[in-house]
Amino acid sequence: MLPLSIKDDEYKPAKFNLVVKLSGWFRSILADKTSRNLFFFLCLNLSFAFVELLYGIWSNSLGLISDSFHMFFDCTALLAGLAASVISRWRSNDSFSYGYVRAEVLAGFVNGLFLIFTAFFIFSEGVERALEPPDVHHDRLLPVSIAGLLVNLVGIFVFQHGGHGHSHGGDDHGHSHSLFNGSAAHGHSHGGHGHSHGGHGHSHESKHGHDHGHSHGEHGHSHDDQHCHDDHMHTPGKGSSKQILQGVFLHIVADTLGSVGVIISAILMQKYDLMIADPICSMLIALLIGVSVVPLLRESIGILMQRTPPSLDHALPECYQRVQQLQGVYNLQEPHFWTLCTDVYIGTLKLLVAPDADSRWILSQTHNIFTQVGVRQLYVQIEVAAM
């Protein structure tokens, strides 16, 4: 092809321009509310961790230094969520025919795994400390953990609020359970071996969209039930970040609990000299973290395993009935329905039809039937029965 202009830049392969790439990423991060929140919270966490690190180095406290490293570790969870929220908006291409939307589910899953690992680690440290109680330095612990608690409360507020972004006509289904398990900000007092980690124990992230006003303290239940989306009057939009947000949120809550646990145990140790309080707190918190992560893990595993969407579990057999009652349809075979990402369902099925049946009409009716339950991408294979 002949160049139409003197600028051959157009015809050269794009150079890897780091600055351009980074600025592109920035713009895309700031464009969406979820990722904006994540980004700012990540910055907040990072700065807090840096401050802690510097303070620890300056005051030569190993505990503070290791605590700041743990905060960095938590920031990776936030980073994963941020990356996922950016990636899932990329356009589809030849290698990813569905686009990158599954990234959010994967991010939620990986966050959940990290949380489980953290819980395991905390538990093991608690056991170690229970068996061999080390020296406990309280003095620097308390202010640090209080500061960490504040940071986490900010996070909770931000993601709680962001979670309930939309209303569904008073419906029960709020997509807001940020699956984004807020990296439990380990605002914990990892610093100085005497602390216990803030496990976040409660899955109060209200998995089922309660309305905006609830305080997370009350919702201790973890629903594994998926009836989160009401397919009919939906204004989706936040749905796509649900998994990510829930993951981040759980993480933040875990850390908050950690800070609270540390504060409590520090107080207990100072007032009543109960050395055993620290490891016990650690272990309790680890258990709480583990328990709270289970719903998130279940959901993401279900999606990743191509399971039939739980919210359609009851609706589908009815749909099958209706399809089979269509004129000319002999049989419905091999139905496969799965979740691509939050609220996006994809289905395939095969219909055996009579030779004289009106395939087009059958197709459109079938699509209608399934659209009503929320499956908008359906592939219906028509097989004409031999006479």
Place this chain on the structure above:
Amino acid sequence: MACAPNRVRLLCMLSLTFGFFIVEVVVSRITSSLAMLSDSFHMLSDVIALVVALVAVRFAEQTQSTNKNTFGWIRAEVMGALVNAVFLTALCFTIILEAIERFTEPHEIEKPEVVIGVGALGLLVNLLGLCLFHGHAGGGGHGHSHGGHGHSHGGAKKHKNGKVRRSETLEDSRSAGEETNNLVANHNNSPNGVNPERKAVDMCHSDSLDLQINGSTPYDELENGHDAASQLNMRGVFLHVLGDALGSVIVVINAIIFVFVWKPCEPGTVCENPCSGQHCADHALNVSSPLTNGTLNKAGPCWVLYLDPTLCIIMVCILLYTTYPLLKESALILLQTVPKQIDMHQLNARLRDLEGVLAVHELHIWQLAGSRIIATAHIKCHDPTSYMDVAKRIKDFFHDEGIHATTIQPEFVTVNSESRASLCELSCRTQCAPKLCCGAVDTAKPLEGSLESKKSCESKTPTLPSASVTSLEIISESVEETSTPESVVIITREVESSL
């Protein structure tokens, strides 16, 4: 069955590792060595990894579809691999943290002899595990060593990375193919000899490169559908065991060097320990040193204390390097990418060249696990009567590509047609959803063409009046819209190809 040996191996390794974990805990209590206790927790994480792999293998044996999991449980293998890879990564992070802590405050090893003993035992267990799993994950079942067994310093491990990975699995599949040929409970796989021939016939529009790409890989991976999936899982286990083996090696080396090189401070004598950052000790020493005259013992060379964290960091680097390909591969499968060996462009072009196919919309190809590939598409053809022939041709075409689970939705061009346009309109009318992210927004922007018909979640579908659907409305809009995509598609493709 190919899976039973896996299970047996996993159970074997699991019991060994668990036993060793108990031993380490007991020894750590007896010698009150904290390091041994933390090492035992590493062993515990190993146990967990093995349990995860075992669970995945158990689940994945159920390849039949169930009510809730219509695709069966075969994806469990991929999940198991991902979980293991993520755990390994997290473990590496914690090791780095501990190593950094050790750098700032070096510890001496207490009772190095015990450490050597237990470390050697652990190394033995891990080497056994490596042998057990090496055959599966390394290079082919029949003994050509790809990763090396216990040259734990990872030199050999470097071969086992992503670039060679595909050919490894190919060799695996070919060698293991004979075993599993009868065991793949899949659709009918035509015998090896037939496929290349059929490919040659259908290859009229493709170049020879295609033949190489599609000719060799699909039919090999065909053979071990189940096996390829479990390969991923076993690789995860293998990497985990390898990490542990490296850890044991480091422990043993460190302890040996410590025993021979380090001169500890005798408890009775006055001695200076220049290596640890304990202020109190130094302070007391400085006070007392003017008093004692020349007979000052120094504790052994300091660099010995820094050997441990350094080796740990090296080990972490090696581990991360080898885990990354596994992580990437399993994550890509879970992200529903098009399998590596399939070129969408070519496939689309060849599909469109089939007789009777007018257009292809919404072609999606993804990998369920291993070599089970699933494809869905909308095919536009002339009329229902000729449809069954076209369908057969399309199915054969996909079979040749190695894709056996396909669902083809027909669309007919004549007046009352059910084109994509009308489908989209139907769904839009009830709830206009940006929920049609990931694809079904073709009609909104026909310019994108059938290749890039997936839109991001932000694109909106056309806001059509939510009146009741009349066929006339559908007809008019669909006829207009369907006539444009193809011409536009052609144009865009030309532009792309010339650039």
